């Protein structure tokens with residue numbers, strides 16, 4: 001237990017107008033070897049929504065909900081917000097906290113899983129922002145991975161139950177769980193032993209199946225792959241998987257990899273995957289991400305309470321958790337693993 005004096009909501013960031021789109025995309029892909037064609041194609045997805053991603057507004061809406069949930073637990077701390085890729089940029093938020101004399105911060109990132117993109121990169125962002133602000137920068141810790149927290153699972157299970165009511169369900173109906181694809185090399189280095197990102201996504205899917213009471217077939221698939229075509233990423237892609245299905249009346253697609261309906265959900269699932277299903281004559285529903293006034297927000301508050309009040313860790317899964325601070329897990333670039341034990 002520690003004396004924290006602020007909570008930090010740490011997120012991805014998204015553009016809020018047409019002119020933000022290209023500079024945002026350049027921030028996301030800086031140094032990551034993403035081809036220009038891919039950037040221009042993704043820019044189109046954003047422009048389709050007027051250049052506005054819902055992710056920033058979702059964060060704005062989350063903050064008062066989170067504050068209420070924290071308050072119910074007796075945690076009366078200010079909630080700051082900083083992003084990796086767009087305003088409010090984390091470095092500016094850390095500078096503000098330093099000016100206000102904040103010394104010790106507990107960060108909650110909007111990703112439940114381990115991997116470079118979903119965890120280590122946020123830790124690197126924190127380190128870079130603190131270094132830029134200098135000596136007065138607060139110490140910033142980050143809460144654990146929460147992919148198997150009962151409240152996290154309950155949020156998606158509710159979406160799944162509601163979604164299934166919107167389609168014809170028979171014994172060919174499949175439930176698909178989708179998360180952001182990552183390069184195979186990133187997957188190989190996820191977690192202390194590797195491949196933990198896909199393990200965690202699979203476990204979250206399995207737990208959601210149980211919580212929703214689903215007894216039919218289900219699969220884990222991936223979406224939104226990027227990078228040069230010759231580079232291997234996690235497969236199957238949701239669209240390829242739909243193409244491979246035979247004699248399937250309907251599918252429900254649960255975006256278990258994302259906390260909110262941002263562009264990758266609105267475009268890659270609600271437009272692209274929905275069109276693929278329509279072309280194939282498969283009835284399609286994309287199930288909802290968790291409500292802000294439901295168990296997801298409670299979960300985020302409980303993660304803070306674990307660290308601030310020592311409330312017990314609640315988990316449904318069996319995969320081991322690890323502390324990213326203590327292991328050199330999830331490096332940005334695949335490098336030879338340090339040899340262990342000598």
Ligand SMILES: CC1=C(CCC(=O)O)c2cc3nc(cc4[nH]c(cc5[nH]c(cc1n2)c(C)c5CCC(=O)O)c(CCC(=O)O)c4C)C(CCC(=O)O)=C3C
Nearest residue numbers: 012014028032042053055111117118180182226262263264
């Ligand atoms: C694992 C993971 C999550 C989940 C964890 C988390 O939430 O953090 C996630 C979330 C998100 N990804 C998002 C958007 C983008 N991701 C990109 C690119 C990439 N994502 C990757 C992985 C992930 N991404 C990777 C390995 C790349 C290749 C570049 C690199 O190696 O870093 C690109 C560049 C263009 C493209 O190539 O698609 C964009 C625009 C948005 C915001 C959507 C909005 O604005 O509404 C969100 C929440």
Ligand SMILES: [Fe+2]
Nearest residue numbers: 117180224264
């Ligand atoms: Fe991404």
